[in-house]
Amino acid sequence: MTEPLQDRVAVVTGAGSGLGRSHALALARAGARVVLNDVVLARATTVADEIRAEGGEAIAVGGSVSSWEGGAAVVEHAVAAFDRVDAVVANAGVLLDSLVADMSEQTWREVVDVNLTGSFTVVRAAWPYMQRQGTGRIVLTTSASGIFGNRGHANYGAAKAGVLGLARMLAVEGAEHGISANAVAPLALTPMSGDTSGSRTSASSVLGDLFARMAPDDVSPLVVWLCSPDCATTGQAFSVGGGRIARIFVGEAVGWTGARPPAVADIREHWAEICSTEGFHEPLRMADELAIYRTSLLGPTAR
Known part of the structure; x- marks a missing residue:
């Protein structure tokens, strides 16, 4: 049986650990050739080596996607290596807790630049290739913090709410070109979500030991499906974690x-x-x- 993403090229940002690593491995196992980006090149390289050890194809690209140049560079590497881009999984993120009264300009800008601008830069660079191909799949990473609100996450929540709005816009503009765009709001224990310091209400404080069993691997199958040419859904958001998947609607x-x-x-x-x-x-x-x-x-x- 042919793999659902056979010969497709998928770009994954923030792919050096946590959810991004899991997404990259799952996409490769579904047949995709994967371009892994991480701000720390060594981390992306390690995951790319894992994929190649399993018989897949992957390359690693270092650098931040928070700038337009950084996002474009990732796509340029993908096209140079594989001559096309079929899917973008914008997963790169950073979380810096701060109450509104304590928020500094630097803390605000860094979080918004990575989570929101970093989602757009790679998509913007891949968009012309997807238009010419007449097909493309975009999966952005939003958060319950941005959709429902969470103490200490004004910067992160605003960025993630913007990501959801971006997904809706991409779906509207992409429809005539065969490009779909959706967002996932993952709940999983990762190096970022596992940090329970700061002022936010952490998942671990509510879910207890259950959260420790909610792995990135529970999220990635949905990402693979949303990247699949068989998935026609667009403009939607999904809460996903621990085996549960639910559509979030406005x-x-x-x-x-x-x-x-x-x-x-x-x-x-x-x-x-x-x-x-x-x-x-x-x-x-x-x-x-x-x-x-x-x-x-x-x-x-x-x-």
Whole structure:
């Protein structure tokens, strides 16, 4: 039986340890030729050696993807080695805890640059190749911190929420080119998530010993599936960890439509209706939400 990613070329950032290492190995075992990036070249090289020892094809590229030049360099190495890029798994991340009142500019910028900008730079460099190929798979790494909020993660959560928005934008722009984009919000014990110092609510403090058994290997099969040409899903986010996978979705309440401009007293009176989630909508792009507005303001028969 042919492997699902046979002869496909996958780029994985932050591939020297933790989730990135697991993703790279899983992609290689699914038949992909893997380009591993890590800020520490030696770590990426070690994982590439593991892949080659198993009979796979892999190259290692060092450097940070937080700059446009760094992201472009990873893709340039991929094209030079394998002549194409079929999938980008943007996994590189950094976590520097800080409460809002204590946040320094450097702490803010470093986390946003690596997690958000670093997700875009590699995708931006790979995009023209995917367009010409008429196909591509992008998997970004978001976080429950950004989707649901977590104490001490203002920088990390903002970046990861931005990653989710980026995935939605890539899905919209990529549709006409056969490019899909999705996001995963992983829950697994890694060198980064295992650090329970700082001000955040750690997974280990809530899940206890259960968290220690939640491995990166539980996350990577979903990444392989989202990189597969057989997976047509796009613009979605998935919580994944410990054998559980669940779609995370953004919904919009039906809401209330009143006079223009609405009176504050009317808003107060209809507040429960405004906040109710009964009969919610699930816009997949901005145009869907605009259609909801049109129907609400002009009626269901409006053209």
